[in-house]
Amino acid sequence: MTNATTLEAKTPKAIPHSSGKQVDEVTGSQAVLEAFIAEGVDTIFGYPGGAIMPIYDALYDYHDRLKHILVRHEQGGIHAAQGYARTSGRTGVVFATSGPGATNLVTGLADAMIDSTPLVCITGQVFAHLLGTDAFQETDVVNITTPVTKWNYQVTDATEIPSVLAKAFYIAGSGRPGPVLIDITKNAQLQKFAYQGYTPCKHIRSYRPKPIVRKEYVEEAAKLINAAEKPFILFGQGVILGKAEKEFKAFIEKTGIPSAWTVLGLSALPTDHPLNVGMLGMHGNYGPNVLTNECDVLIAIGMRFDDRVTGRLDKYAKQAKVIHLDIDPSEIDKNVKSTVPLWGDCKETLPMLTQLVEKKEHKEWLAKFNEYTRQEVEAVIHDELNPTSEILTMGEVIKTVNELTNGDAVIVTDVGQHQMVACRYAKFNQSKSNVTSGGLGTMGFALPAAIGAKFGAPERTVVAVIGDGGFQMTLQELGTIMQSEVNVKILILNNRFLGMVRQWQQLFHDKRYSFVDIQSPDFVMLAKSYGIAGKSIDQRTDLKTAVTEMINHNGSFLLEVMVGKENNVFPMVPQGCSVSEIRLK
Amino acid sequence: MSTKQEFTITVYTENQIGLLNRIAIMFSRRKINIESLNTSPSEVDSVHRFTIVINEFEEVVKKLVRQIEKQVEVLKAYYNTEDEIVWQEMALYKVPTDIIAEKVKVERLLHQYGARAVVIRKDYTVFETTGHREELEGLIKALEPYGLIEFVRSARIAIIKASKGFHEKLKEFEEHEPGEEVIENEFLDKQDEVFTM
Numbered sequence: 001m002t003n004a005t006t007l008e009a010k011t012p013k014a015i016p017h018s019s020g021k022q023v024d025e026v027t028g029s030q031a032v033l034e035a036f037i038a039e040g041v042d043t044i045f046g047y048p049g050g051a052i053m054p055i056y057d058a059l060y061d062y063h064d065r066l067k068h069i070l071v072r073h074e075q076g077g078i079h080a081a082q083g084y085a086r087t088s089g090r091t092g093v094v095f096a097t098s099g100p101g102a103t104n105l106v107t108g109l110a111d112a113m114i115d116s117t118p119l120v121c122i123t124g125q126v127f128a129h130l131l132g133t134d135a136f137q138e139t140d141v142v143n144i145t146t147p148v149t150k151w152n153y154q155v156t157d158a159t160e161i162p163s164v165l166a167k168a169f170y171i172a173g174s175g176r177p178g179p180v181l182i183d184i185t186k187n188a189q190l191q192k193f194a195y196q197g198y199t200p201c202k203h204i205r206s207y208r209p210k211p212i213v214r215k216e217y218v219e220e221a222a223k224l225i226n227a228a229e230k231p232f233i234l235f236g237q238g239v240i241l242g243k244a245e246k247e248f249k250a251f252i253e254k255t256g257i258p259s260a261w262t263v264l265g266l267s268a269l270p271t272d273h274p275l276n277v278g279m280l281g282m283h284g285n286y287g288p289n290v291l292t293n294e295c296d297v298l299i300a301i302g303m304r305f306d307d308r309v310t311g312r313l314d315k316y317a318k319q320a321k322v323i324h325l326d327i328d329p330s331e332i333d334k335n336v337k338s339t340v341p342l343w344g345d346c347k348e349t350l351p352m353l354t355q356l357v358e359k360k361e362h363k364e365w366l367a368k369f370n371e372y373t374r375q376e377v378e379a380v381i382h383d384e385l386n387p388t389s390e391i392l393t394m395g396e397v398i399k400t401v402n403e404l405t406n407g408d409a410v411i412v413t414d415v416g417q418h419q420m421v422a423c424r425y426a427k428f429n430q431s432k433s434n435v436t437s438g439g440l441g442t443m444g445f446a447l448p449a450a451i452g453a454k455f456g457a458p459e460r461t462v463v464a465v466i467g468d469g470g471f472q473m474t475l476q477e478l479g480t481i482m483q484s485e486v487n488v489k490i491l492i493l494n495n496r497f498l499g500m501v502r503q504w505q506q507l508f509h510d511k512r513y514s515f516v517d518i519q520s521p522d523f524v525m526l527a528k529s530y531g532i533a534g535k536s537i538d539q540r541t542d543l544k545t546a547v548t549e550m551i552n553h554n555g556s557f558l559l560e561v562m563v564g565k566e567n568n569v570f571p572m573v574p575q576g577c578s579v580s581e582i583r584l585k
Numbered sequence: 586m587s588t589k590q591e592f593t594i595t596v597y598t599e600n601q602i603g604l605l606n607r608i609a610i611m612f613s614r615r616k617i618n619i620e621s622l623n624t625s626p627s628e629v630d631s632v633h634r635f636t637i638v639i640n641e642f643e644e645v646v647k648k649l650v651r652q653i654e655k656q657v658e659v660l661k662a663y664y665n666t667e668d669e670i671v672w673q674e675m676a677l678y679k680v681p682t683d684i685i686a687e688k689v690k691v692e693r694l695l696h697q698y699g700a701r702a703v704v705i706r707k708d709y710t711v712f713e714t715t716g717h718r719e720e721l722e723g724l725i726k727a728l729e730p731y732g733l734i735e736f737v738r739s740a741r742i743a744i745i746k747a748s749k750g751f752h753e754k755l756k757e758f759e760e761h762e763p764g765e766e767v768i769e770n771e772f773l774d775k776q777d778e779v780f781t782m
Contacts, residue, residue, distance in 0.1 A: 010597045128772035146607050147614060151657045154603075171657055187772065205762045206599050207657045330651035 013195030018065060020237060026195040027159030027187040029058035032122060035165035038198040041093050042106060043067045043084060043455045045077040049097025050137055051175015052124025054189035069455065069484050072476040074101050075506055076448035078108025079474070082117045082575040083452030086435045087410055087460070089243065091118040091173045092452065098124045099137030102144075102183070107150040107442055109179045114439030115264060116241060118177035120168045120393075128156040128185040134396050141183050150178030157172040158191035166201035175209025177241055183396045213344035213352065221323045222356035224297050230365050231257045232288075232295035234280055234309075237264035237438075238346055245269070245431045245517040247350040248301065254354055256361040258369050260288035262303045264438040267428040271407065277369040280572045281309040286582060287372030289573060292317050293580040294368075301325045302346050305335035306439065315578035380570050385425065391564040392540060394421040394493050400490070400547045401463060402427040409461040410435060410453050414446035414470035417499035420569045422465045432457070444473025450488040451480055456460055461489065461551060468494040470521045478530040481556050487548050490532075490558040495565050502570045526560035540563035591620075592646045592664045593672065593743045596635040597627060597755065599658040600767055607656055608635060611649065617641060622672075622739035629755050631764025638741050640752065660755070665745055672743035676721040677703070678712045678728055679735040685710055691731050698724040709734060 015038040017023040026034065032055055036044070044066060048056040059068060071077040074096040096105055102123040112119050126135040128469030142154045151171045155164055164182060167412060172180040225231055239248045245268050252259050252269070258277040269276050278285030280292075289311075292298070299318040303309070310316045313335060324331070324338040325346050332341040342349055384395035400420060401409065407427035410433040413419040419436055428434060428576045435453050437445040450464035471492055481488060498516040505513050527534035533553055543561070550559040573582045598604055612619050620638040627634040639646070645758060646664045654662040682705065685691050698720060700712040712722055718741075724737055745751075 128770050129775045131770060131773070142605055146603065147610050152603070156772065157768060160768060204657065205758065205764070206660045328655065330648070330655045334651075336646055533637055 005332075012200050012202055012556050014199045015197065016167070016197050018335065022557065023195050025192045027054065027058065028155075028161050028191050028193070029055040031158060031161040031193075031195065032165065032184070033058055033062045033066060034195075034199050035162060035169075036093060037062075038473045039091070039165075039169045041066065041091075042111065043069060043094045044070055044095055045080040045084070045452060046095025046252075047071055047074050047077055047097070047101060048095070049101045049124065051098035051126055051186050052095060052101070052189070053186075054186060055122065055124065061546075064552060068095075069480065071448065072479045073474070074104035074442070074539065075107055076474055076477040078105050078112070078119065078121065079442075079445050079448035080452030080455075080480075081121075082108060082112055082115075082445075083412060083435050083449030084456040085117050085119060085452075086456065087432050087448075087453045089432060089444065089559070090167070090456070091120055091169060094119060094121040096121065096123050097137065098126055098141070100138045101137075102141040103139055105146060105181070106148060107440075107514075109145055110180065111437050111440040111442045111445065112179040113148045115437065116177050116237060117179065118172040118470065119179040120172050121179065121181045121261025122166070123181060123183045124189070125154065125183045127185055127187045129187070131185070132206065132323050141181070145181050148179070149181050152183070153183040154183040154185070155188050156185045158188045159193045162196070162198050163201070166199060167204060170201035170204065171207065172278070200289045210327060211343040211346045213349055215352075217340050217342045218349060218352045219341050219356065221299075222353055224321050224323060224340065225255060225257075225299065225353070226358050228297035229362075230295045231255070231289060231297040231299060231362065232320075233257050233299045233301060234262065234303055235259055235260035235265045235268060235301045236262040237268075238429055239265060239268040242302060242327065242345055242347045244302075244347040244350055247347055247354070251350045251354045251357075254359050255357050256312050256359075256366070257299065258362065258366050262306070262309055262438070263423050264434060265303060266423055267431050267433040271427045271428050272390060275366070277366075278373070279424055281306075283424065283569050283571065285378040285424070286571050286584065287369040287521030289571070289579040289582040290371060290372060293578065294460070294483075295320050296401065297321050299323045299325070300336070301350070302327070304331045307335075311573045311577055311579045311581075314367065315580070372386070375582065376571065384421075390540070391567075392538065392543070392561060393567060394418055395425050395565050396540070397491070397543065397547070397561050397563065398422050398425040398465070400543050402525070404544075404547050405461055405463070407515045408584045409463050410457055412436065412446050412450040412462060412517045414464075414466040415441045416467045416470060417495070417503065417567075417569050418465055418493040419468045420500075421493075443470040447474050447490065448477045450490070451477060451484075452485050454486050454488050462487075463489045463491055463551075465491045465493065467499060468492060468496065469518050471523070472518075472520065475526070478527065478532060481532060482530040486556060487557050489553075490527075490556065491550065492560040493563050494520065494522070494523075494560050495563050497565060499567075500569070502514060502566070506568070507568070508574070523558060532556050532558055534558035534560070536560040536562065586644050587644065589640045589642055591640055591667060592647070593667070593670050593741065594635070594637040594645070594650060594653070594662060594664045595743065595745060596634065596637070596653055596662045597660040597712060598633045599660070599764055600631055601658050602767060602769070604633075604656075604658050608637075608653060608659075611638065611653055612637075615645075615649070617649075621740040623742050624740070627755070629754065629759045632755060632759060636686065636741055636743050637721075652670055660758075661751065663745060665676045665743070669747070670743040670745055672717070672741050673715050674721055674739055674741050675713065675715045676724070676736065676738040678714075678724065678733060679709050680712065681712045681727055681732045681734065682706060683710060684731045688731065691728075694724075694727050699726070700724060
């Protein structure tokens with residue numbers, strides 16, 4: 001027999017209607033909004049349309065309890081929800097209508113799927129009896145989004161809404177998080193039904209969000225770590241998603257192991273921490289890449305050995321024993337074969353490991369990283385941050401932002417050269433501060449994501465660092481910034497090129513610059529037309545004043561910095577090369 | 586060097602609309618051809634069972650099965666080589682009755698392949714055989730000269746030889762928490778009764 005306490009834990013109590021009154025009947029639309037309130041949702045990013053009108057009609061009566069941000073395009077809405085989720089650590093919520101509204105979410109879903117961002121997207125759908133008739137704005141969104149959602153479901157009957165939304169929030173936020181899409185037909189939104197309250201979901205019988213930790217693997221891992229002479233840690237977003245920053249720090253401080261981060265792991269550990277040896281991967285730091293092929297034990301924590309991190313797999317850390325900590329068992333052995341597969345939530349496994357490992361320092365080994373840092377500073381970093389030519393570099397702009405925000409800002413980046421430079425040089429003191437599109441590499445991500453990031457962390461300064469190309473992909477969201485008075489700082493690093501592609505064309509395609517020469521409008525005038533203050537500079541002498549003005553400005557501000565046209569991001573692991581073949585120039 | 590070989594993948598799932606697509610696209614995403622796919626109930630109420638046959642490298646199959654198992658509505662996924670399973674396929678053959686009646690050889694042939702007549706009409710007869718692919722295909726070849734009109738073969742169904750432990754678990758699981766019922770669209774024939782805009 002199950003005792004009373006476990007029974008209670010298994011069946012959480014229903015949460016009554018948010019009005020506090022006894023409510024006998026609600027519409028499907030009201031049930032959606034009640035679910036949001038019960039789940040603690042405070043902000044929705046969305047765009048209305050025909051098939052989602054009943055929900056928007058209900059929202060009219062809920063505006064005191066739910067904030068809705070009207071975006072300018074559904075892609076902007078979902079990226080904003082992603083930004084919100086990344087800075088708040090909570091599930092982002094999106095509304096879109098059927099047809100084009102729903103298909104406009106696809107890029108954001110794919111982005112959230114590959115970067116494990118918890119989202120619940122609600123799409124309106126045509127009436128259930130019209131499904132399959134090519135009705136106006138009908139599209140088969142459930143099937144279109146299947147490969148890019150952790151779970152999706154179509155509701156045709158309102159009585160299902162409370163339990164389906166409870167499942168949606170549970171699936172999105174638990175285990176390895178991800179996007180969930182719920183498609184609700186218009187009849188279900190309108191349908192009235194007897195309301196039994198909202199019961200949060202805590203368990204689904206076919207779903208194991210966390211694998212059970214195998215103690216013998218923890219012991220084996222600890223043994224390897226204790227015997228290691230040149231151990232090396234790679235950490236990813238798993239540390240942030242698992243809310244395990246403290247546990248991670250305790251582990252590395254006890255073991256004294258040099259630790260390098262993936263782009264999405266950035267900010268899980270303060271950048272200035274003595275054991276933080278820098279960034280991994282294609283444009284990562286010199287030491288972490290070279291020494292990957294020299295370490296004896298490689299400890300991967302909440303990261304998935306993306307090809308941009310590993311370079312050539314057959315020449316990747318072949319000498320090392322690999323311990324892989326991940327909540328998703330399918331990640332283990334997917335790209336890099338592990339010696340010890342330590343599956344589980346790192347919030348649980350890290351303290352178990354910390355208990356079993358010996359306190360150590362790896363001075364000589366760490367000195368090796370520092371020596372590579374010295375070489376990298378000499379060959380690359382010094383000139384990037386303190387250029388002697390008149391031409392401004394992206395690096396010095398980021399350095400100025402660091403100085404003026406003391407590493408306390410949230411930095412949202414788009415995709416390309418500026419992203420790599422920002423990740424390489426930005427300083428962070430606290431977690432959940434770096435928001436970027438890592439896995440999918442979605443240009444146009446930063447501006448809308450910054451809007452959401454600000455709602456997710458309203459007390460923090462949010463700086464969106466964007467290239468001139470990516471900015472033009474979603475610049476319509478300036479309208480959202482205007483209307484909702486979102487205080488984001490937009491920093492455009494304009495090199496008048498699609499810089500990353502140009503860099504590859506220069507290095508690998510004989511400088512055949514094929515369609516990378518992109519023209520831009522007058523960004524400051526554009527911002528002005530949205531009532532957003534702005535400035536454009538191209539002189540070093542103006543840099544500090546301009547960045548100060550941007551940060552201190554009361555409200556959103558657009559600063560365009562004209563940087564070198566043909567600067568390259570180095571170091572670089574050329575595609576198809578081993579990490580130890582990283583080039584400094 | 587490893588080579589591609591035939592694997593039978595068995596997936597235990599909830600019975601949910603759209604799950605077939607979710608599983609099928611995991612193969613097409615990797616450009617793997619599904620040789621045969623069968624969905625059916627299992628011995629346990631509400632638990633569904635997919636049997637999928639593909640030709641692949643074992644390393645690929647192993648990773649793929651983990652990805653399948655990760656899906657929210659998948660309970661468990663296994664992959665097996667032929668020697669680890671008991672399997673059958675079924676085929677139907679339609680042949681002209683007059684030829685069957687005239688040529689004794691055909692009758693012997695059908696005996697040899699263990700075929701059974703399902704329907705006998707004046708114009709045609711439908712035979713059925715059950716067995717392994719080679720046997721079923723052998724009979725097609727044998728019948729072709731006698732005017733085989735139509736042939737169809739079912740997907741493979743397979744029983745895993747060493748499945749006792751899992752079966753017990755599955756039964757326990759279902760007793761503990763019965764599965765949810767599928768909710769289908771009840772409105773598709775109500776077009777004239779609903780006002781829309």
